[in-house]
Amino acid sequence: MKRIWAPQLTGTTMVFGVPVSITKWMVAGRRCGIVVVFGGWRMNEVNGSSESEEMSGATPRKVKGSVDEVGGRTNEARLTESRNEDILSRFLQLKYKDPKYLRDIILNYVLAGKDPIGLTMSWFIYLLCKHPQVQEKVAKDIKEATEVKEEIKNIVDFAAYVSEGALKKMQYLHAALTETIRLYPALPLDPKICFSDDVLPDGYHVKKGDVVAYLPYAMGRMEFIWGDDAHEYKPKRWLDENGNFHPENPFKFTAFQAGPRTCLGRDFAYMQMKIFSSILLGCFVFKLSDVNRIPRYKTSINLHIDGPLDIRVFKRFG
Ligand code: HEM
Numbered sequence: 453m454k455r456i457w458a459p460q461l462t463g464t465t466m467v468f469g470v471p472v473s474i475t476k477w478m479v480a481g482r483r484c485g486i487v488v489v490f491g492g493w494r495m496n497e498v499n500g501s502s503e504s505e506e507m508s509g510a511t512p513r514k515v516k517g518s519v520d521e522v523g524g525r526t527n528e529a530r531l532t533e534s535r536n537e538d539i540l541s542r543f544l545q546l547k548y549k550d551p552k553y554l555r556d557i558i559l560n561y562v563l564a565g566k567d568p569i570g571l572t573m574s575w576f577i578y579l580l581c582k583h584p585q586v587q588e589k590v591a592k593d594i595k596e597a598t599e600v601k602e603e604i605k606n607i608v609d610f611a612a613y614v615s616e617g618a619l620k621k622m623q624y625l626h627a628a629l630t631e632t633i634r635l636y637p638a639l640p641l642d643p644k645i646c647f648s649d650d651v652l653p654d655g656y657h658v659k660k661g662d663v664v665a666y667l668p669y670a671m672g673r674m675e676f677i678w679g680d681d682a683h684e685y686k687p688k689r690w691l692d693e694n695g696n697f698h699p700e701n702p703f704k705f706t707a708f709q710a711g712p713r714t715c716l717g718r719d720f721a722y723m724q725m726k727i728f729s730s731i732l733l734g735c736f737v738f739k740l741s742d743v744n745r746i747p748r749y750k751t752s753i754n755l756h757i758d759g760p761l762d763i764r765v766f767k768r769f770g
Contacts, residue, residue, distance in 0.1 A: 565717050567754045568638035569724050574757050575636035576629060576729065578747060579685050581740040581763060586687060587733065590625050591768070594734045597621035604769045607735050614734075619726045625733075626697045627690035629725050630705075634678075635685060637707035640669035640755045668706045669755065677704060737766040 543557055580587035598613035643665035646658045658664060675682045678689075692698045702710035708718050715721070732738075741762035750758040 561717065564715070565720070567756070569721060569728075571754055571756050572629070572633060572636065572638055572721075572725060573728055574761050575755075576632045576725070577732075577738050577763065578740070578757070578761055579632055579635070580628070580733070581738050583685055584739075586628060586685070587738065589687075590628050590729070591733050591737075593622050593624035594730045597625075598730065598734065600734075604735075607731060610734050611731050614727060614730050619723065619730065622726055622730060623691065623695055623697045624687060625726060625729055626722065627687040629722065629729065630690050630697070631685055631687045633707045634672040634705060635683075636749075636755055637668035637672055638754055639707070639709075640749070641665050641667050642706075642709065666706060671706050735768055737768060739764045739766070 540558075543554060546553075580590065597618045598610075598615075599618070600610065600613050602609075604610045643663050646660055646662045646664060648660050650658050652658060652664075671677060673682050681689075690697055690700075699705075702708060702714060708715040741764055745762075747761060748758045750756045
């Protein structure tokens, strides 16, 4: 039996000038590589210990768009000013003095970023096994984008061709990943607690303390939103007539949230998933061990596959 495991953190390095943490991906018991974001953080600068106001919900968050005390610049402006620095340095430049704030940011990124990538990749491999013609199209997209000319003998040879420019060219891969996330959003249900009595846009009254949730999992499968083929896995729906990816309105494709609480790691998520996928699909063909088994999801905050996904892995070269 061959299995895919979720990534495990193993170290840090630089990819395209961004400090990243390395994760270990195991396919068929062999280590396959790479990447998760934001390595190189100077964790020793974070020394808070008690629960912060923000974590305890006592104050609404104030990061995005809030104006700092120097020069009326927003913190967003500060974050984008110093483009050559790593993300931690940028957060350190913010004017909040409480170190617990930084600790919470780091925790937020680590927790928010780890599971979604692992489980999305698992569902992605599953869907590609169910749709071998899509798997071949993805592999073709990767091959064309990487412009591999020499004969490839191993993963390391192939990985050398996965440049930032090549990743950008992989429009079909981008669409296939997005279609996976539409059907299997990492956060299937996103609940919020009302801080005060309010009226929703449709006139519905909510009271302080009420829990309001939206369901990306259900919304991703609604026919009145996506059409009659809502339940089908069709990466093509994300491509324009020139084969370029066209994004949807985030209030329609809600897997990354919309508005001020939108996922801050979306671009990083795509970069990681595309690096993983291009190497995996560029080097291997995946098939389900048991084509009749329909994987179920686990009921939890994130949409994990319940139990392992047993697959067979074949080399594309050599
Ligand atoms: C397929 C991958 C991912 C999906 C589907 C996803 C989805 C989401 C969703 C739905 C939220 C909103 C949660 C809320 O309502 O409060 C969120 C927030 C967040 N995500 Fe992601 N995420 C993904 C990957 C990542 C990665 C890789 C990172 C970090 C590198 C990340 C960092 C964050 C952070 C920091 C927030 C909190 C944003 C805020 O409240 O200001 N996410 N994500």
